[in-house]
Amino acid sequence: MPIFKATKCPSDDLSLSNCAIVSPKDFTKDVKHVVIHTGPGRKYIFTIRVDNSIKQGYVGFNLPQRKWAVLSINQEIDVEPFRFEAQRQYLSSITIEADFLQKKNTTTDPYDTEKMALEFVMCFPNMAFTVGQELAFSFRDKKMLSLTIKEVEAIDINAVQAGMPAKPLKVECGQIMPNTFVLFEKAENSSLNLIGKAKAKMQHQSIINPDWDFQKMGIGGLDNEFNAIFRRAFASRVFPPEITEQLGVRHCKGILLFGPPGTGKTLMARQIGTMLNAREPIIVNGPQILDKYVGESEANVRKLFAPAEEEEKRMGPNSGLHIIILDEIDAICKARGSVAGASGVHDTVVNQLLSKIDGVDQLNNILVIGMTNRKDMIDDALLRPGRLEVQMEIGLPAEDGRVQILKIHTAKMRENDKLAADVDLFELAQITKNFSGAEIEGLVRAATSTALNRLVKASSKVEVDPNAIEKIKISREDFLNAFQNDIKPAFGMAEEQFERYVANGIINWGEPVRSILEDGDLLISQGKAGESGGLVTALLAGPPNSGKTALAARIAMSSDFPFLKFCSPEDMIGFMDTAKCQMIKKVFDDAYRSQLSVIVVDNVERLLDYGPIGPRYSNLVLQALLVLLKKEPPKGRRLLVLATTSRKDVLGELEMLSAFQTVLQVSNISTSEQLLSVLEYLDAFSSKDLDFISRKTDKKRMWIGIKKLLGLIDMAKQTEEAYRIPKFLSKLEEEGGLEMS
Secondary structure (H helix, E strand, C coil): CCEEEEEECCCHHHHHCCCEEECCCCCCCCCCEEEEEEECCEEEEEEEEECCCCCCCEEEECHHHHHHHCCCCCCEEEEEEECCCHHHCEEEEEEEEEEECCCCCCCCCEEEHHHHHHHHHHHCCCCEEECCCEEEECCCCCCCEEEEEEEEEECCHHHHHCCCCCCCEEECEEECCCCCEEEEEECCCCCCEEECCCECCCCCCCCCCCCCCCCCCCCCCCHHHHHHHHHHHHHHHHCCHHHHHHHCCCCCCEEEEECCCCCCHHHHHHHHHHHCCCCCCEEEEHHHHCCCCCCHHHHHHHHHHHHHHHHHHHHHHHCCCEEEEEECHHHCCECCCCCCCCCCHHHHHHHHHHHHHHCCCCCCCEEEEEEECCHHHECHHHHCCCCCCEEEECCCCCHHHHHHHHHHHCHHHHHCCCECCCCCHHHHHHHCCCCCHHHHHHHHHHHHHHHHHCCEEECCCEEECCCHHHHCCECHHHHHHHHHHHCCCCCCCCHHHHHHHCCCCCCCCCHHHHHHHHHHHHHHHHHHHCCCCCEEEEEEECCCCCCHHHHHHHHHHHCCCCEEEEECHHHHCCCCHHHHHHHHHHHHHHHHCCCEEEEEECCHHHHCCCECCCCECCHHHHHHHHHHHHCCCCCCCEEEEEEEECCHHHHHHCCCHHHCCEEEECCCECCHHHHHHHHHHHCCCCHHHHHHHHHHHCCCCCCECHHHHHHHHHHHHCCCHHHHHHHHHHHHHHCCCCCCC
């Protein structure tokens, strides 16, 4: 074992490095740390720095180091190279006791522990620290501080490699990393004034903790999304820079969270920033970037990356992680060339953002998290690997996710015994199909408001029951009232529209109707099973007024799918072709966000603007429908499309029939028995009148739609009783529904 002599540090700058200073002739470049033996059972680990001012055979120590290791000048010591054990080498956290180095030279100025922690990591990259070690620390030209290492914890690399929760390990010594959590404590009886979040003892996580408690984070139903983001974006950051450099790993620098409004994108991004032991996240809304002055928008983008650039130049691969969160990123990153006008501001902002994330002088210490409801509007260059490469859809929560969200938002009620015993969160999760997280939160608020309203006395003045706090309980009835009257999901069932079409119920007047309903049940089963794919399409074709829309609505409602939507020409009156295509596409896009969806495309020939005189039709809408009717929904989603038409022949000429997997023929009423079934079901006439109608229509040719027949019955009811039946039969003959001869 080589024998060296202890000496003083050659300069103040080297003293503040808190390294042991050695001669370049004594150690090779690959030696980073040494262990010094000063006696039996007494060994101390130091990070070394090479300097030509130290004589060969000597090791330079500053005063705190000599005090810690009990060293005297010219004392002989045994020195040998040291390497850490891989699984206990890298520190996840370090707790440091601080005091003034010179007790006579103190101040009451505040010391910001957060800034101290950042400075500490920058000053001592990859340095070895041991419990009990003393060192000197100069913080921003303030009074010199004396630091003592109180506690260190290392991350279990083996657990991370095995995909297990990375629980911190208590160790005696380890190497600091860029994302090591640094905590400062004031020494006993010290007058040091510490402020900031890194002050005093507090609960903390390791560098990146994959074992997150989602409910404590206030997020429910996104477990799989969090795990996928961790695997893609953060797993490589657990390992120290030298390992990732050896593997040639480039960290993920961008995440895009997209999905419907209210599903938790912004909340997830904020929690990602706070759960990591990284620099304080920079959070900015996309429109805040834009500025009316030329060049200011691009300058605002550069300002976001300035702290990361400065630290990257100073520390290189040892720089900590800087998180930039861009909400509503579609406002500034629209596809280049898509925005009208000559200024081109949006294009230059996109160019500036691309150059910062993945340009010539690309940064490796950043993570950009973008959020949008409109992924289709974002420039394609931002979505390629190396930029916003992790693209995660934050969709509507499934039933188990809705249970998690309900538990989060009712946690305070349950803790304080304000939730009634009859409230079943699993029942609420079942009925809140297609509710987003924000809508579920709104449901809980609405239920609370209903309960509070019971305790308000509305007399000449508003009074509150003095015993309200003790009496209030949020009951099941409050939640159901909020569900029925207050909160409706944006991507839910269009109940009012569907109920309007089946207001009179479905009259099962014969075999043609039974056959359609049976085929409808088979379509629903096929849509749920989805063995041949996630898309099922069917066309209900028949003469006008035959009840095609009502039958399609009945099939859709009996499916019990959470998403039901009409795509009807009545919603697009006056629309240009492009606007109509966008409206139709939006209906399908909304349907793709639900696990199970039904779309009723009503009156297809009217959607196509078909006219028999000319003839003319919209080829743009036709092509859009052909594409959407053959487009498979995303993986794991099921879509049933029911279309109706009165001109099957026209759709055949337009080669549109091939877009449907099956065609169901809807028939008119054609026999006396079918007519009497309708009249008996509606109880429209007396038994005597029904016998008369039966005799008059027996064995007569008939062809009338159910919708027109219902109109004739209503008209007959308004006629005087003596003329009611003759009026009904004459109108039936006039409308072409009966041949009396």
